[in-house]
Amino acid sequence: MQAVDTIIHARWIIPVEPENTTYEYHSLVIKQGKILDILSTEKCQKKYQAAVEHDLKSHALIPGLINTHTHAAMSLMRGIADDLPLMEWLSEHIWPTEGKFVDYQFVKDGTTLAIAEMLRCGTTTFNDMYFFPDAAAKAAQEAGIRACLGLIIIDFPSAWAKDSDDYLHKGLQLHEQYRNHPLITTAFAPHAPYTVSDDPLKKIQSYAEKLDIPIHMHLHETQDEVQQALDKDGIRPIARMEQLGLLSPLLIAVHMTQLEDDDYKLLKRYGVNIVHCPESNLKLASGFCPTGQLSINKINVALGTDGAASNNDLDMLSEMRSAALLAKVVAKDASAIPAHSALSMATINGAKALGLNHLTGSLKKDKMADITAINLDTIETQPVFEAISSIVYSTNREQVTDVWVQGKHLLNNRKLTTIDEKQIRKNAKQWGEKLSSD
Numbered sequence: 001m002q003a004v005d006t007i008i009h010a011r012w013i014i015p016v017e018p019e020n021t022t023y024e025y026h027s028l029v030i031k032q033g034k035i036l037d038i039l040s041t042e043k044c045q046k047k048y049q050a051a052v053e054h055d056l057k058s059h060a061l062i063p064g065l066i067n068t069h070t071h072a073a074m075s076l077m078r079g080i081a082d083d084l085p086l087m088e089w090l091s092e093h094i095w096p097t098e099g100k101f102v103d104y105q106f107v108k109d110g111t112t113l114a115i116a117e118m119l120r121c122g123t124t125t126f127n128d129m130y131f132f133p134d135a136a137a138k139a140a141q142e143a144g145i146r147a148c149l150g151l152i153i154i155d156f157p158s159a160w161a162k163d164s165d166d167y168l169h170k171g172l173q174l175h176e177q178y179r180n181h182p183l184i185t186t187a188f189a190p191h192a193p194y195t196v197s198d199d200p201l202k203k204i205q206s207y208a209e210k211l212d213i214p215i216h217m218h219l220h221e222t223q224d225e226v227q228q229a230l231d232k233d234g235i236r237p238i239a240r241m242e243q244l245g246l247l248s249p250l251l252i253a254v255h256m257t258q259l260e261d262d263d264y265k266l267l268k269r270y271g272v273n274i275v276h277c278p279e280s281n282l283k284l285a286s287g288f289c290p291t292g293q294l295s296i297n298k299i300n301v302a303l304g305t306d307g308a309a310s311n312n313d314l315d316m317l318s319e320m321r322s323a324a325l326l327a328k329v330v331a332k333d334a335s336a337i338p339a340h341s342a343l344s345m346a347t348i349n350g351a352k353a354l355g356l357n358h359l360t361g362s363l364k365k366d367k368m369a370d371i372t373a374i375n376l377d378t379i380e381t382q383p384v385f386e387a388i389s390s391i392v393y394s395t396n397r398e399q400v401t402d403v404w405v406q407g408k409h410l411l412n413n414r415k416l417t418t419i420d421e422k423q424i425r426k427n428a429k430q431w432g433e434k435l436s437s438d
Helices: 041-047 072-077 086-101 104-120 133-143 164-177 198-211 223-233 237-243 261-270 278-283 291-296 316-331 339-345 348-354 387-393 421-436
Strands: 002-013 023-031 034-040 048-063 065-070 123-128 146-153 184-190 215-219 251-255 273-276 301-303 371-375 400-405 408-412
Touching (some): 002 041, 002 371, 023 041, 023 048, 048 387, 072 104, 086 421, 104 123, 104 421, 123 371, 123 400, 133 184, 164 184, 215 237, 223 237, 237 261, 301 316, 316 387, 339 387
Parallel strands (some): 065 123, 251 273
């Protein structure tokens, strides 16, 4: 018998590739952080012998969820300014709070809090956009989660950088520092068309092509954003991005709630990736991303939570359900974005957008063992007629019992193995007291 590191026996394995496929009574074999094999449990018991074996008879294994857009450190601002429109929320509450409190330690503590929540929700990869990405990188390294760190660029000064050139310089330094890291990658992260001018966007486009890393940007988030661009530039933001050369497969366009017929043609022609953040868009009344129409046009759509300050959680299971349900009502078609498509949006589509689909996003031989185990033997998910449907429409995050990243067991029977839960709760309460006393 072949010696391996870990074997997970499961009631169901949902690989995502091939799409809409479920293996019953199968086992997943891990060696040196990678998936070595997926085969029937009966055959596995005859072929492999593991140092560690898990018998998850009532569980489904899925690829680790990928949160393709968040501002992790903003978990420390969860609930600080609820029930307000986007620009009022940003300009009168969030930006002033950031100006007073955001520093290296704020981002380190906030990102660690966010990572703990994400792991407990089954997320194994997150794509971040925030100040002090070096602090976020440190938090991700310590936790052992996979992360794409946004090299934030914005026209106005912050505690992180004084101007767009300074943001770009520091971002390039961080990219070089993590260029060969097994879990940390980078993406340029210009905040939005209304906060980044043409010259830095041109530089970003040039560097992104040279370094072959994504550009992660809010785009067409609200009707007001589009109207202000029309008043200022005479063209919609997406047209400005085309003029600047930013429309390409490297672009990850976040929100995209305001689309016209010609926009679909542009997105398809240039291979742009979209990130849908349904619950944040609902909470801020930003609009609806037309995912059904994007799917018809074969445009890659991934899922994100946005930050916990505008959501107010980082629960990708909940985002899947919201995305599937919203797609149906927006398209007026109950078959729009079926359960298996929503699961793809939360896994392989995010991996494709981040350029990580060779490593993660599906359960396949030779991919990294980024895995989430979900217990379906609960009142809320019984009986199980179809496992994917149960996960998307019925499961809650408390049913996520175990998470592995690159074969390392980061959540073991609901317990975090690399993060001190008591300490992060203490840190979060201290920051809460500090922010509320201002």
